[in-house]
Amino acid sequence: xxxxxxxxxxxxxxxxxxxxxxxxxxxxxxxxxxxxxxxxxxxxxxxxxxxxxxxxxxxxxxxxxxxxxxxxxxxxxxxxxxxxxxxxxxxxxxxxxxxxxxxxxxxxxxxxxxxxxxxxxxxxxxxxxxxxxxxxxxxxxxxxxxxxxxxxxxxxxxxxxxxxxxxxxxxxxxxxxxxxxxxxxxxxxxxxxxxxxxxxxxxxxxxxxxxxxxxxxxxxxxxxxxxxxxxxxxxxxxxxxxxxxxxxxxxxxxxxxxxxxxxxxxxxxxxxxxxxxxxxxxxxxxxxxxxxxxxxxxxxxxxxxxxxxxxxxxxxxxxxxxxxxxxxxxxxxxxxxxxxxxxxxxxxxxxxxxxxxxxxxxxxxxxxxxxxxxxxxxxxxxxxxxxxxxxxxxxxxxxxxxxxxxxxxxxxxxxxxxxxxxxxxxxxxxxxxxx
Numbered sequence: 001x002x003x004x005x006x007x008x009x010x011x012x013x014x015x016x017x018x019x020x021x022x023x024x025x026x027x028x029x030x031x032x033x034x035x036x037x038x039x040x041x042x043x044x045x046x047x048x049x050x051x052x053x054x055x056x057x058x059x060x061x062x063x064x065x066x067x068x069x070x071x072x073x074x075x076x077x078x079x080x081x082x083x084x085x086x087x088x089x090x091x092x093x094x095x096x097x098x099x100x101x102x103x104x105x106x107x108x109x110x111x112x113x114x115x116x117x118x119x120x121x122x123x124x125x126x127x128x129x130x131x132x133x134x135x136x137x138x139x140x141x142x143x144x145x146x147x148x149x150x151x152x153x154x155x156x157x158x159x160x161x162x163x164x165x166x167x168x169x170x171x172x173x174x175x176x177x178x179x180x181x182x183x184x185x186x187x188x189x190x191x192x193x194x195x196x197x198x199x200x201x202x203x204x205x206x207x208x209x210x211x212x213x214x215x216x217x218x219x220x221x222x223x224x225x226x227x228x229x230x231x232x233x234x235x236x237x238x239x240x241x242x243x244x245x246x247x248x249x250x251x252x253x254x255x256x257x258x259x260x261x262x263x264x265x266x267x268x269x270x271x272x273x274x275x276x277x278x279x280x281x282x283x284x285x286x287x288x289x290x291x292x293x294x295x296x297x298x299x300x301x302x303x304x305x306x307x308x309x310x311x312x313x314x315x316x317x318x319x320x321x322x323x324x325x326x327x328x329x330x331x332x333x334x335x336x337x338x339x340x341x342x343x344x345x346x347x348x349x350x351x352x353x354x355x356x357x358x359x360x361x362x363x364x365x366x367x368x369x370x371x372x373x374x375x376x377x378x379x380x381x382x383x384x385x386x387x388x389x390x391x392x393x394x395x396x397x398x399x400x401x402x403x404x405x406x407x408x409x410x411x412x413x414x415x416x417x418x419x420x421x422x423x424x425x426x427x428x429x430x431x432x433x434x435x
Contacts, residue, residue: 035067035068035069036067036068036069036327036330037068037069037070037071037327037330038068038069038070038071038095038096038327038330038331038334039071039073039093039094039095039096039327040070040071040072040073040094040095040096040319040334041073041074041075041080041083041084041093041094041096041097041098042072042073042074042080042097042098042319043074043075043076043077043080043098043317044074044075044076044077045074046150046272046274046354047274047277047350047351047352047354047355049281049350050347050350050351051074053346053347053350054072054347055072057346058338058343058346058347059072061343062334062337062338062343065337066330066333066334066337068330068333068334070334073094077100077198077199077254078196078197078198078253078254080097080098080099080100081100081103081402083097084097084099084103084107085106087322087324088107088110088322088324091324092324093322093324094322095321095322095325095326095327095328095331096319096320096321096322096325096331096334096335097319097320097322098147098317098318098319098320099144099317099318099319099320100198100315100316100317101135101202101315101316101386101387101398101401102135102386102387102388102393102394102395102397102398102401103398103402104135104136104143104144104318104320104398105138105143105393105394105395105397105398106395106398106399106402107143107144107320107322108138108143108395110322110323110324111143111144111320111321111322111323112320112321112322112323112325112328113141113142113143114142114143114144114145114320114321114332114335115137115140115141115142117142117145117332117335117336117339118136118137118142118145118146119142120336121145121336121339121359122359124341125341125357125359125360125361125362126359126360126361126362127359127360128146128358128359128360129149129358129359129360129381129382129384131149131314131316131381131382131383131384131385131386132146132149132316132318132358132359132381133146134386134393135316135318135386135393136316136318143320144318144319144320145318145319145320145321145335145339146316146317146318146358146359147317147318147319147358148316148317148348148351148355148356148357148358149314149315149316149317149355149356149357149358149380149381149384150199150272150314150315150316150317150354150355150356150380151272151273151312151314151354151355151356151376151377151380151381152199152200152203152204152270152271152272152312152313152314152315152380153270153271153272153273153300153301153302153376153377153380154169154268154269154270154271154300154301154302154303155261155268155269155270155271155273155275155276155298155299155300156169156267156268156269156298156299156300156301157188157267157268157297157298158297158298158299159288159297160183160186160188160267161179161183161267161268163186164179164182164183164186165179165182166179169299169301170304171304171305172304172305172306173208173211173236173240173304173305173306175304176244176304177236177239177240177243177244180240180243180244180245180267180268181243181244183244183267183268184243184244184245188266188267189244189245189246189266189267190244190245190246190266190267190268190269191245191246191249191252191256191257191260191261191265191266191267191268191269192204192245192246192249192257192269192270193249193250193251193252193253193254193256193257194249194250194407194408194410194411194414195250195251195252195253195407195411196404196407197252197253197254198254198315199254199272199315200252200254200257200269200270200271201404201407202313202387202401202404202406202407203270203312203313203314203315204270204303205406205407205409205410206311206313206385206387206389206406207303207310207311207312207313207385208233208237208303208306208410209230209233209406210308210309210311210385210389211233211303211304211305211306211307211308211309211310211311212229212230212232212233212236212306212307212308213227213229213306213307213308213309214227214229214230214233214308215227215389215390216387216388216389216391216397216400216406216430217388217389217390217391217397217430217434218390218391219390219391220391221391221392221434223427223430223431223434225423225426225427225430226423226424226426226427229307229308230423231419231420231423232307233306234409234410234413234419234422234423235419237410237413237414238413238414238419241414242414246260246265246266247414249266250411250414250415257269257270257271258271258274258275258278261275262275262278262279262286262294264288264289264294270303272315272354273300273352273353273354273374273377274354275298276295276298276300276373276374277352277353277354279293279294279295279298280295280352283295295373298373299373300373300374300376300377301376302376311385312380312383312384312385313384313385313387314356314380314381314383314384316358316381316384317355319335321335341361344357345365348362348365348367349367352367352371352374353367353368353371353374353377353378354377356377356378356379356380356381357381358381360382363378363379363382387400387401388400396433396434399433400429400430400433403429403433405426405429405430405433406426408426409422409423409425409426410422412425
């Protein structure tokens, strides 16, 4: 009996030595010991409850259902682009990465085809909005899985506008300027950034340009930014900035206007719904001068119309599966799982309207009728306009967006550059990019 035990131990020891030698030689654990892991890189959500939900409930549930470990990493939204481009260059990094707007075209050649998953979700949930389909697919191929659209509306203090003689939000830029002059005279300016920010700056400057009739390119792809309409928009902005805006906002990041609004330093700002949601989350902290909860005094409205119409640029988020990933199949399984209605609904509800789903079936969700203040955000994904108007979205439009050319045109002008020079500078930058 003792000899039998000794021989068995020797055999086990031999197997262990062989296994260890294999690990040392290959750098990999034996197949039976490996666990499938998906590394997901996304932004730090402006609704903290949603990231808490993912970490505390949804991802553990996905791990149990799929037998996959989900390693969630969140970073500042402005840091995503350099992080992803670095990973692509090194052919190593997160399996799933979050992209914004037309960054999908910048990464398209490095992304796995997700058409099967996207089409299945679209068929089950009423179809994708054209905005989402345009941003995430090219030639019928989905290089990204649409995630959500962050709608942008002007959050404003209703009582302060009423004190300035306005009972409904101004519908045109001329009317907005008149009201904003009165508000600034009362120490309640408009708050806006023109800095290199992921969301607020482009979401303001692009629709503003289009509303005056300015466009980056024509349908054939020819640069047409330098035009009388664009010049008029820049001249109006110079006056609007001085007469109506908190000029310190020029260099705010995406959270700067949130802080200014919540501290009651500004009367209105273009933003997602995060300001309002924060006042709902902490009503005891954010109160009016009269002591009532601030959330009762906040309303939302779209950007005003100009001579060229009324537009919106809403931040589209998508997730891309990178070709360098060694975990493509489990990543696809996870995307399918989290986009299933019963799972995605949990995340959507936690957003409280900050995000609009990319498929049309969600328009009928009770979240939009439970709180009328959030109602304007319901159709953000339906009304979104892609950068690069009036041509097709592509990598060149994404490059213009990522280099903040349109925002810089206005920033240079309000800093003192003559309007004509600011427009000519921006037009030249576009011509260098479009060729």
